[in-house]
Amino acid sequence: xxxxxxxxxxxxxxxxxxxxxxxxxxxxxxxxxxxxxxxxxxxxxxxxxxxxxxxxxxxxxxxxxxxxxxxxxxxxxxxxxxxxxxxxxxxxxxxxxxxxxxxxxxxxxxxxxxxxxxxxxxxxxxxxxxxxxxxxxxxxxxxxxxxxxxxxxxxxxxxxxxxxxxxxxxxxxxxxxxxxxxxxxxxxxxxxxxxxxxxxxxxxxxxxxxxxxxxxxxxxxxxxxxxxxxxxxxxxxxxxxxxxxxxxxxxxxxxxxxxxxxxxxxxxxxxxxxxxxxxxxxxxxxxxxxxxxxxxxxxxxxxxxxxxxxxxxxxxxxxxxxxxxxxxxxxxxxxxxxxxxxxxxxxxxxxxxxxxxxxxxxxxxxxxxxxxxxxxxxxx
Numbered sequence: 001x002x003x004x005x006x007x008x009x010x011x012x013x014x015x016x017x018x019x020x021x022x023x024x025x026x027x028x029x030x031x032x033x034x035x036x037x038x039x040x041x042x043x044x045x046x047x048x049x050x051x052x053x054x055x056x057x058x059x060x061x062x063x064x065x066x067x068x069x070x071x072x073x074x075x076x077x078x079x080x081x082x083x084x085x086x087x088x089x090x091x092x093x094x095x096x097x098x099x100x101x102x103x104x105x106x107x108x109x110x111x112x113x114x115x116x117x118x119x120x121x122x123x124x125x126x127x128x129x130x131x132x133x134x135x136x137x138x139x140x141x142x143x144x145x146x147x148x149x150x151x152x153x154x155x156x157x158x159x160x161x162x163x164x165x166x167x168x169x170x171x172x173x174x175x176x177x178x179x180x181x182x183x184x185x186x187x188x189x190x191x192x193x194x195x196x197x198x199x200x201x202x203x204x205x206x207x208x209x210x211x212x213x214x215x216x217x218x219x220x221x222x223x224x225x226x227x228x229x230x231x232x233x234x235x236x237x238x239x240x241x242x243x244x245x246x247x248x249x250x251x252x253x254x255x256x257x258x259x260x261x262x263x264x265x266x267x268x269x270x271x272x273x274x275x276x277x278x279x280x281x282x283x284x285x286x287x288x289x290x291x292x293x294x295x296x297x298x299x300x301x302x303x304x305x306x307x308x309x310x311x312x313x314x315x316x317x318x319x320x321x322x323x324x325x326x327x328x329x330x331x332x333x334x335x336x337x338x339x340x341x342x343x344x345x346x347x348x349x350x351x352x353x354x355x356x357x358x359x360x361x362x363x364x365x366x367x368x369x370x371x372x373x374x375x376x377x378x379x380x
Contacts, residue, residue: 165198222264282308
């Protein structure tokens with residue numbers, strides 16, 4: 001008899017330990033998912049809340065769960081009618097419900113939540129229990145709103161970047177067509193420069209957009225040949241001359257003799273152009289931009305430094321992600337798509353190099369690209 005009782009106690013303890021372990025696991029799962037659960041015993045009008053539900057509402061578990069009649073105080077008044085209707089239908093028909101509503105915490109903060117419930121019916125057809133959950137999705141909603149804002153801002157920026165060169169090209173075409181035939185040839189070269197310059201801007205934007213769809217693991221398709229970085233830099237400075245003339249920006253250039261390196265000239269050109277264009281955009285009129293292309297050990301080091309408004313430290317880690325722009329550039333309505341640094345990072349990485357950015361508010365920004373002198377780039 002004593003042996004049977006001992007075995008019985010042992011089994012009971014094992015069952016209790018298992019139940020306790022499962023309860024701990026459930027509580028941890030609810031905390032991770034921000035989901036609180038509850039149960040309403042309809043016959044006794046007793047409501048039970050999980051620990052996570054108390055946390056969502058910022059209530060002390062020692063106070064106990066409120067009765068079902070007290071629940072209106074825990075939700076936004078405009079949402080209670082929908083919730084009550086859903087509960088009544090579930091209890092009457094034995095169905096389930098799911099709806100989004102606003103829960104009100106003890107401190108008055110409103111949280112966006114998804115409420116779910118399902119009724120347990122007795123053999124006679126009446127509901128005896130209502131089980132449910134409440135998931136706090138406030139952070140997810142905020143993220144969705146941020147993503148949507150970024151999408152809208154990006155579409156606006158891209159449309160602006162596309163419209164400007166197209167408008168200038170169309171205007172030049174109309175002006176040329178409006179001239180007498182004998183004057184068109186003489187003005188063609190002048191307007192042809194406008195077309196070429198803006199075609200270049202369009203191609204630059206489209207290339208950045210295409211590369212933005214590549215992940216870092218995909219790499220870029222490179223046409224690797226022996227490349228003179230100094231020659232590409234000088235050509236790039238000429239290509240952005242129209243921007244420097246508009247802003248009256250001066251470049252201060254420092255160069256070291258460099259050997260030819262295995263690289264994709266077109267990609268390197270875009271890397272230089274992205275960084276120079278950014279520096280020009282964020283410089284004050286009649287300002288200065290420092291540019292250097294030097295050798296440090298077995299690396300070619302390209303740096304661009306502007307003396308513009310600088311970037312807050314909290315924003316710097318985000319800038320090498322696609323479509324990210326600083327709050328300052330958005331407020332100042334500085335044109336751009338937020339792809340320049342991201343594309344530069346892809347190009348540098350594809351060549352086995354790296355890119356870093358340092359900045360101080362009110363003093364400007366410096367971007368540094370390091371490229372190995374002898375390493376073959378990775379092919380995408």
